[in-house]
Amino acid sequence: xxxxxxxxxxxxxxxxxxxxxxxxxxxxxxxxxxxxxxxxxxxxxxxxxxxxxxxxxxxxxxxxxxxxxxxxxxxxxxxxxxxxxxxxxxxxxxxxxxxxxxxxxxxxxxxxxxxxxxxxxxxxxxxxxxxxxxxxxxxxxxxxxxxxxxxxxxxxxxxxxxxxxxxxxxxxxxxxxxxxxxxxxxxxxxxxxxxxxxxxxxxxxxxxxxxxxxxxxxxxxxxxxxxxxxxxxxxxxxxxxxxxxxxxxxxxxxxxxxxxxxxxxxxxxxxxxxxxxxxxxxxxxxxxxxxxxxxxxxxxxxxxxxxxxxxxxxxxxxxxxxxxxxxxxxxxxxxxxxxxxxxxxxxxxxxxxxxxxxxxxxxxxxxxxxxxxxxxxxxxxxxxxxxxxxxxxxxxxx
Amino acid sequence: xxxxxxxxxxxxxxxxxxxxxxxxxxxxxxxxxxxxxxxxxxxxxxxxxxxxxxxxxxxxxxxxxxxxxxxxxxxxxxxxxxxxxxxxxxxxxxxxxxxxxx
Numbered sequence: 214x215x216x217x218x219x220x221x222x223x224x225x226x227x228x229x230x231x232x233x234x235x236x237x238x239x240x241x242x243x244x245x246x247x248x249x250x251x252x253x254x255x256x257x258x259x260x261x262x263x264x265x266x267x268x269x270x271x272x273x274x275x276x277x278x279x280x281x282x283x284x285x286x287x288x289x290x291x292x293x294x295x296x297x298x299x300x301x302x303x304x305x306x307x308x309x310x311x312x313x314x315x316x317x318x319x320x321x322x323x324x325x326x327x328x329x330x331x332x333x334x335x336x337x338x339x340x341x342x343x344x345x346x347x348x349x350x351x352x353x354x355x356x357x358x359x360x361x362x363x364x365x366x367x368x369x370x371x372x373x374x375x376x377x378x379x380x381x382x383x384x385x386x387x388x389x390x391x392x393x394x395x396x397x398x399x400x401x402x403x404x405x406x407x408x409x410x411x412x413x414x415x416x417x418x419x420x421x422x423x424x425x426x427x428x429x430x431x432x433x434x435x436x437x438x439x440x441x442x443x444x445x446x447x448x449x450x451x452x453x454x455x456x457x458x459x460x461x462x463x464x465x466x467x468x469x470x471x472x473x474x475x476x477x478x479x480x481x482x483x484x485x486x487x488x489x490x491x492x493x494x495x496x497x498x499x500x501x502x503x504x505x506x507x508x509x510x511x512x513x514x515x516x517x518x519x520x521x522x523x524x525x526x527x528x529x530x531x532x533x534x535x536x537x538x539x540x541x542x543x544x545x546x547x548x549x550x551x552x553x554x555x556x557x558x559x560x561x562x563x564x565x566x567x568x569x570x571x572x573x574x575x576x577x578x579x580x581x582x583x584x585x586x587x588x589x590x591x592x593x594x595x596x597x598x599x600x601x602x603x604x605x606x607x608x609x610x611x
Numbered sequence: 612x613x614x615x616x617x618x619x620x621x622x623x624x625x626x627x628x629x630x631x632x633x634x635x636x637x638x639x640x641x642x643x644x645x646x647x648x649x650x651x652x653x654x655x656x657x658x659x660x661x662x663x664x665x666x667x668x669x670x671x672x673x674x675x676x677x678x679x680x681x682x683x684x685x686x687x688x689x690x691x692x693x694x695x696x697x698x699x700x701x702x703x704x705x706x707x708x709x710x711x712x713x
Contacts, residue, residue: 250639252637252639253637254636254637255634255635255636262639262663263663263664263667264639264660264661264663264664264667265636265637265638265639265661265663266636266660266661267660267661268636269663293659294659294660294661298633298634298635298636299633299634300633350668350669350671352679352682354664354667355667355668355669395659395687396658396659397658397659397687397688397689397690399688399690400659400687400688400689401686401687401688429633429634468686
């Protein structure tokens with residue numbers, strides 16, 4: 214009961230802050246405490262649910278107290294409503310065509326038997342994760358912090374597939390297409406294009422996630438895995454890879470998943486930047502999984518703050534915790550056993566000695582020395598992409 | 612008092628009809644506010660996505676809703692009649708508006 218009330222007042226307080234400042238753009242902590250739906254989607258436990266068509270599901274914060282995200286709590290994001298609900302595994306093939314010596318139609322059986330099988334543990338994060346941190350609201354789903362997860366992916370190297378097909382001399386762009394379709398024939402389809410130079414040996418075509426088949430809603434039976442990159446390019450239900458010499462202009466490439474092409478990647482609501490660039494590599498970020506906002510903790514008790522940190526694969530060097538509004542910072546303990554593309558788990562033991570509200574902050578620093586800024590220092594952008602503010606949660610010491 | 616009713620399936624039942632079988636995606640009962648203009652929303656806005664997309668934006672200004680509909684028309688090629696556009700925007704602003712024109 215009390216916990217509920219505490220929660221309500223903190224929401225009202227933040228609404229009041231937003232209310233006074235609506236005209237000017239500002240960045241703040243993303244939404245917290247969204248309700249988990251009563252209804253579960255196939256192969257999922259009940260999650261924060263925004264839409265059924267297309268399915269859009271967010272993981273709760275508690276998910277991020279652990280370094281591997283379970284398949285049934287892994288977030289779900291589709292763009293278009295028409296996704297196959299049945300896959301014939303014997304008939305499914307992935308086609309490789311365009312500027313190749315030999316067109317290929319690879320069955321799942323061939324994929325699993327004729328190529329070297331590889332694994333990579335990597336974070337999958339929507340470029341719009343934490344979009345609700347931006348005011349005024351940018352277009353798109355108003356995610357809290359749970360449009361991300363980390364899993365162990367198994368599949369075959371994209372480069373092995375491309376080598377088998379044999380790239381022609383002019384090959385420069387690779388288009389990836391999944392089975393997801395628009396409901397209306399004129400709506401642009403969701404196709405991603407990547408430059409050949411962006412694709413290294415870590416890019417795989419995966420059929421397993423945490424030792425199980427991919428869940429339908431995470432792209433069964435095959436998806437592209439691009440460690441270090443935002444999830445917009447991790448095409449689900451991958452069915453076609455087309456090699457071209459020229460970039461094709463497509464809505465979802467030209468308009469979506471782009472940020473201002475300037476140093477701060479910022480702009481104002483009145484004047485959007487004239488030139489933009491794709492979001493590509495993830496910036497350094499951390500999320501506290503435990504305790505959660507609004508929880509009560511006992512005075513003088515042992516609280517173990519836990520969470521995850523990651524970047525685009527340079528690797529996390531330190532996670533710093535502050536319990537005094539960012540005046541002083543102490544190092545958390547790190548657990549890094551799944552490689553540089555995975556979540557780094559952090560934990561920090563703390564004994565609260567003052568009653569009342571307590572803000573706990575987490576800031577990750579990667580091996581390049583890049584660190585998370587305070588939310589308010591992050592410039593606004595109209596797509597609401599790449600939020601990576603220092604995470605702050607508020608508990609009450611009783 | 613505003614009347615709120617639950618609509619279980621709306622007009623989107625055919626979205627998954629193309630491929631039958633293994634998985635069934637549940638339908639969500641969105642709490643949709645009834646009123647003048649809802650017919651236009653149902654006819655124009657629920658073909659490509661659920662009502663959830665609209666609700667998720669939270670209460671917004673009239674200009675916001677008007678621009679959103681424009682975005683649907685220019686970027687996603689939504690086939691929306693001129694007259695319907697105004698009806699839809701009026702409805703959204705009335706029920707999901709923040710009281711501000713801009």
